[in-house]
Each structure stands twice: as C-alpha cells, then as structure tokens.
Amino acid sequence: MFRVKGLHDLDFMLWNKIVKLYREDPITHAYLVYDLMYELDKTEVYFVLDDDQVVGYVLIWAGLRRLGMHLWGNVKSLIEKIPFTEASVIQLYDASFLNSVITFLRGRCRVEVRYFVDMFVDENRFRPYKPEGAVRLRAEEDTHVRALMKIKRAQGRVLDECSIRRLMERWRYYGVFKEDALVSIACAYLRLPEIWIIGDVFTHPEHRGRGYAKIVTSAITRDAVVSGARAFLHVRESNVPAIKVYKALGYEVLRKRPWIFMNE
Numbered sequence: 001m002f003r004v005k006g007l008h009d010l011d012f013m014l015w016n017k018i019v020k021l022y023r024e025d026p027i028t029h030a031y032l033v034y035d036l037m038y039e040l041d042k043t044e045v046y047f048v049l050d051d052d053q054v055v056g057y058v059l060i061w062a063g064l065r066r067l068g069m070h071l072w073g074n075v076k077s078l079i080e081k082i083p084f085t086e087a088s089v090i091q092l093y094d095a096s097f098l099n100s101v102i103t104f105l106r107g108r109c110r111v112e113v114r115y116f117v118d119m120f121v122d123e124n125r126f127r128p129y130k131p132e133g134a135v136r137l138r139a140e141e142d143t144h145v146r147a148l149m150k151i152k153r154a155q156g157r158v159l160d161e162c163s164i165r166r167l168m169e170r171w172r173y174y175g176v177f178k179e180d181a182l183v184s185i186a187c188a189y190l191r192l193p194e195i196w197i198i199g200d201v202f203t204h205p206e207h208r209g210r211g212y213a214k215i216v217t218s219a220i221t222r223d224a225v226v227s228g229a230r231a232f233l234h235v236r237e238s239n240v241p242a243i244k245v246y247k248a249l250g251y252e253v254l255r256k257r258p259w260i261f262m263n264e
Contacts, residue, residue: 001050002048002049002050002055002074002077003048003049003050004046004047004048004049004077004078005046005047005049006044006045006046006047007043007044007045007046009047010036014047014054017049017052017053017054018032018033018036018054019033021054026192026194026195026230027118027120027195027230027232027254028072028093029072030190030192030194030195030197030232031059031061031070031190031197032045032057032059032070032072033192034190034192035059035061039061042061042062042063043059043060043061043062044059044060045057045058045059045060046058046078046081048073048074048075048077048078050074054073055073055074056071056072056073056074056075056076056077056078057070057071057072057073057075057078058070058071058075058078058081058082059072060081060083065087065157066086066087066088066089066264067083067086067087067088067089068088068089068091069082069088069089069090069091070090070091070093071090071091071092071093071094071097071101072093072094073093073094074094075094075097075101076097076100079097079100079101079104080104082101082104082105084105084108084109084262084263085109085263086262086263087262087263087264088261088262088263089259089260089261089262090259090260090262091116091257091259092257092258092259092260093257095257095258098113098258098260101260102260105260105262109262109263110262110263110264111260111261111262112260112261112264113258113259113260113261114236114237114258114259114261115236115237115256115257115258115259116234116235116236116237116256116257116258116259117234117235117236117237117243117253117254117255117256118232118233118234118253118254118255118256118257119232119233119234119235119243119246119247119251119252119253119254120230120231120232120233120251120252120254121221121225121230121231121246121249121250121251121252122225122230122231123225123226123228125250125251125252126221126222126225126231126249126250127248127249127250128218128221128222128249129211129214129215129218129248129249130211130214130215130218131215131218131219131221131222132219133176133215133219134174134175134176134186134215134216134218134219134220135174135175135176135177136172136173136174136219137168137173137174137175137182137185138168139164139165139166139168139169144168144175144182145161145164145165145168146161147175147177147181147182148164148167148168148173148175148182148185149161149164150181150182151175151182151183151185151202151204152164154204154205155202170189171187171188171189171200172187172188172191172220172223173185173186173187173200173220174186174187174216174219174220175216176212176215176216178207181204183203183204183206183207183212184202184203184204184207184212184213184215184216185200185201185202185203185216186198186199186200186201186202186213186216186217186219186220187199187200187220188220188223188224188231191224191229192229193227193228193229194229194230195229195230195232196220196223196224196227196229196230196231196232197231197232197233198217198220198221198224198231198232198233199233199234201213201216201217201233201242213242213245214245214248214249217245217246217249218249221249231251233246233251237256
C-alpha cells in the first residue's frame with residue numbers, strides 16, 4: 001500500500017532508504033542527497049513508500065532565480081504537491097508521467113516542455129583539452145569577482161558583489177581570460193564524493209567558436225574526476241555544438257528527459 005511522507009517524517013529509517021537509493025544510482029539521486037545535507041533550509045520533499053521502500057519523490061528546492069523540482073519514480077500520488085505560482089523548472093525522470101503533470105498544470109500556469117540530455121564522464125573516459133588554459137576563480141580575488149559580475153551581465157543576470165562572492169564560495173568556477181577580460185566560464189554547482197554536477201557553461205557571444213567553453217569545461221571536469229567522482233551535466237537536446245564539445249571530452253549520453261518550464 002502506498003504511503004506519502006514529508007520532510008517532517010524524515011527519521012533514521014527513512015534516511016537509510018534515501019542513502020540506499022543514492023548508493024544504487026548516485027547520478028539520479030545526487031540532488032536529493034545534496035539538498036537534504038546542505039540546502040535543507042531551502043528544501044521540501046515528499047516521498048511515496050511501498051512496502052517500506054521509496055518508490056517515488058518530489059524534491060522542491062528554492063533556487064537562486066526559481067524553484068527547481070525533481071519528480072522521480074512513481075509520482076502519480078504526488079503531482080498535486082507541485083507548486084505552480086512561481087517561475088519553476090521540473091526535471092522529470094519518468095516520461096510516462098509527463099501527460100499527467102501537464103494536465104495538472106494546464107490552466108494553472110504557463111507551461112513549456114523542453115528535452116535535455118544527461119551526460120557523464122569518469123576518469124577513465126575523460127579526454128582533457130588544455131585545462132591549464134583556465135583559471136580557478138576565487139571569491140577573495142577582487143579582480144575575479146568583478147570579472148564574473150561583468151560576464152554574468154552579458155549572460156543576462158545582474159548580481160551585486162556580495163551575491164557574486166557567495167556564488168563563488170559555494171560553486172567552484174573556472175574561467176578563460178583574454179586581454180584581462182573574462183570571456184568564458186564553467187562551474188561545479190553540486191559536489192559529492194561520487195558525483196560533481198557541472199553547469200553554468202557560458203562564453204561571451206563575441207568570443208564563441210574559439211574553444212574556450214571546451215577549455216573551462218575540461219578544467220572543472222578534471223577536478224571532478226581527479227577527486228574520484230564522475231562528472232555529470234545537462235544540456236538541451238537541440239544544443240548540438242555543446243553536445244559535440246562534451247563528447248570530445250569523453251562525456252557519454254546517459255539518457256534524454258523532459259523538463260517542464262513554468263511561468264517563464
């Protein structure tokens with residue numbers, strides 16, 4: 001019989017079941033474990049249990065710009081838990097529930113479905129590309145802070161100096177500088193012993209097509225695999241140039257999944 005439990009029900013027994021999920025599939029459940037360990041004040045989660053096994057969950061994280069949600073497993077009884085009043089993105093792990101989620105959201109908010117590819121690489125498959133050409137960006141370096149602020153504006157995000165420093169303290173950034181200007185960035189925004197998730201890969205439009213994204217992604221991927229973790233990332237299915245870059249570094253496609261964007 002299915003039972004639903006919330007964060008207030010999190011005890012030793014439930015935590016053991018979560019850890020079991022993660023050990024069986026660290027890539028899929030990295031967000032769940034990381035948010036419960038390090039982002040608990042920003043996290044809500046609902047679990048579906050069947051015969052004392054976790055068979056589904058909805059993870060809700062109050063992110064920097066919007067809610068980030070993960071719907072994994074049998075989430076039929078949890079769809080009504082999805083908040084729909086804010087800008088949000090849902091990562092759906094079982095596409096068979098896509099129509100049910102869309103039906104629930106339609107009429108309540110604006111919805112767009114986009115497909116993303118999950119890719120990963122380990123130490124054995126990694127093929128580095130000039131990682132020494134990237135610089136580790138540090139929050140204690142004022143020039144790095146100002147440079148990241150500037151390229152973030154080019155990315156369409158206006159952040160003040162304090163916000164940039166907090167971001168650099170939490171996330172591990174690399175960048176490529178040309179003539180003292182930061183022209184390309186990439187980071188690891190989630191780090192666990194088994195998995196690092198790579199993201200925020202961006203090159204200034206005036207400097208694209210020169211291999212800089214490949215260099216910064218190579219640098220942060222190198223750190224991940226040297227630590228003993230696998231590097232993992234998401235890329236939009238239609239972003240063929242980026243997929244080619246990641247494949248050149250040794251990344252392999254794991255799966256394609258629908259993401260649901262709400263109120264954007």
